[in-house]
C-alpha cells in the first residue's frame with residue numbers, strides 16, 4: 221500500500237459518494253437514527269435512575285447518614301456532633317431527625333403514617349421538602365402545633381385510579397395525632413409538600429422539639445443527615461467525619477436506598493439488554509444497506525478490476541465509503557442528541573417521580589459512536605471483499 | 620523477423636457446470652505481430668469472446684499457454700495479472716462499461732492515476748487522447764450524458780491512455796448505428812497506422828473485418844482459418 225494507492229482509494233470513494241447522494245443521505249440517516257435510538261433510550265433510563273436516587277438523597281438519606289452505634293437506638297449528644305460535622309469545610313448542611321409512626325385522626329377517619337421529627341432550620345439545608353411545598357409554608361423553629369403533610373396522604377392529590385385511603389384535608393385544618401406512647405395532640409396543617417417520590421410523599425414533618433417534649437428526652441436523634449457539595453465525595457467526607465472520633469456508624473447514601481437500588485439495578489440491566497439489542501439491530505440495518513449498496517456496484521467493481529485496478533484499492537475505497545457513512549451518521553446522531561439533551565434540560569420530561577433529564581456520559585457517547593462506526597466498516601468490508609473477489613467476467617456480464 | 624507480441628499455444632477453455640462440459644475453445648494456437656490489426660470473426664457462440672478474454676487476461680484458460688510481450692502470462696498470479704492488465708493491455712467492450720460515477724476525463728485518467736502519474740501529467744494525457752477521439756469538448760460530462768458512440772470513444776480513450784501494448788475490443792460497434800460504427804473502425808485504423816497500435820478486435824461485420832490486416836476465423840471453438848486481407 222503506497223501513497224498513490226491510497227490517493228486512488230479516496231478518489232474512488234469520494235466520487236462514489238458524491239454521485240450517489242441519495243444513498244448517502246439514506247445511509248447517514250439510518251446511522252444517525254440508530255445512534256439516537258441506542259443512546260436516547262439509555263439516556264432516559266439513566267436520567268430516571270439518577271432521579272430516583274436523587275429523590276432518595278434529597279428526602280431520606282442525605283449524602284451521608286450517621287446512625288446510632290450498634291448497641292444503641294439513639295445518637296446521644298446529637299447537637300455537639302452536628303455542630304462539629306458542620307464545621308468540616310465543604311459540608312453543605314447537617315441535620316438530625318427522629319422517626320416514628322403515628323396515628324392520624326381526622327373527623328371519623330384514622331390512618332397511620334410515618335413521621336420525621338426535624339429541625340425546621342437545619343432540615344432545609346439537607347432535604348428538599350421545603351422546596352417541594354405545593355401549598356402553605358414550611359415549619360419555623362417556633363412551630364410546635366403545626367405540621368407539614370405529604371401529598372400522598374391527601375385525597376385531592378391522589379392519582380386517578382388509586383383507591384388508597386386518604387384524608388380530605390386543607391391547609392389550616394386540624395388533625396389529632398396519636399404517638400406510640402399513647403400521647404395525643406391536635407395539630408394544624410401548615411403546608412403540603414409533593415416531591416414526586418412515593419417514598420417521600422407519605423411523610424409528616426413535625427418540629428423535633430415536639431419529640432423531646434412528648435417523649436421527655438433531649439439532645440438525641442435517630443439519624444444525622446449530611447449534605448455534601450455533590451455525589452462522589454462520600455468516601456472522602458466519611459474519613460473526615462471519622463477523624464472527629466465518633467463512635468456512630470457513617471453510611472453513604474448508596475447503602476441506604478435498598479429497594480431503590482434494586483429497582484435502579486434492574487433498570488440498568490434492562491438498559492444494557494436494550495442497548496445491546498439496539499446495537500445488533502443497528503448493525504443489521506447498516507449491514508443490509510451497505511451490503512445492497514455494494515452488491516449494486518458489482519459491475520463497477522468488475523470493470524475496475526478489468527482495467528487493472530488492484531483488489532485492495534477497490535476494497536479500500538469501499539471501506540472508506542463505509543467509514544464515511546458511519547462517521548457522518550454518528551456525527552449527525554451526536555448533534556441531534558445534543559440538541560435533544562439541551563431541549564430536555566430546559567424542558568424536562570415530566571414523569572410521575574418528577575422531572576427527568578436524560579443523562580448521557582461522554583463514555584457512553586464515545587462507545588456508541590465507536591461501535592457504530594466499526595459496525596459500518598465491518599458491514600462494508602465483507603460484501604466488498606466478496607465483490608472484489610468475484611470473477612471479473614461474472615461481475616461485468618452478470619453470472 | 621519481428622518477434623510476436625502474442626503467442627498462443629494449444630489454448631483450451633472448457634466451461635463445466637457439473638455435468639455438462641462446453642468446449643468454448645479447443646486447441647487454439649495463433650500468433651499476432653506487434654502493430655498488427657487483427658479481426659476475430661465467426662458465428663455466434665463460436666468462442667470469439669472467450670478467446671479475447673483469455674488473451675486479455677480477464678479469464679483463465681483450462682489448458683495451453685499464452686505468451687504476451689515475452690511473458691508467459693498463464694503463470695501469473697491474480698495480482699500480477701491485474702498489474703499486467705494495467706501496464707500493458709487496453710479493453711473496449713461492446714457495452715462501453717464506463718464507470719458511471721466518473722466523468723469523461725476521470726474515466727480516462729483513472730488507470731494513469733493508478734499507475735502513479737502525477738495529476739498534471741495524467742490530466743494532460745487524458746485530454747490529449749480525448750482530443751484524438753474527438754471528445755475534447757465533453758471532458759466533464761458524465762457517461763449518462765453521452766451518446767453510445769461518444770461513450771465508446773471514451774472507452775477507447777480509456778483503453779489507450781496508458782499506451783498499451785495491445786488493444787482488445789469485443790464487438791465495439793455492435794451497439795452503435797452505422798455512422799458511429801464507421802467512426803470507431805476508422806479510429807482504430809488510424810491508431811493502427813499512426814501509432815502502430817496492435818489491435819485485436821472481435822466483430823460480426825465482414826466490412827469491419829476487412830479493415831483489419833488479417834481476419835482470424837473461428838468456428839465451434841476451433842481455429843478455422845487465418846486470412847490476410
Ligand SMILES: Nc1ncnc2c1ncn2[C@@H]1O[C@H](COP(=O)(O)OP(=O)(O)OP(=O)(O)O)[C@@H](O)[C@H]1O
Pocket residue numbers: 619634635641642643661662663664665666667668669670
Ligand atoms: N460463463 C459461461 N459458462 C458456460 N458456458 C459459456 C460461458 N461463456 C460462454 N460459454 C459458452 O462458450 C461458447 C462460446 O461463447 P462466446 O461467448 O465465446 O461466443 P462468441 O463467439 O463470443 O458469440 P457471440 O458472437 O454471440 O458473442 C458458447 O457455446 C457459450 O455458450
Ligand SMILES: [Mg+2]
Pocket residue numbers: 667668669789
Ligand atoms: Mg461474444
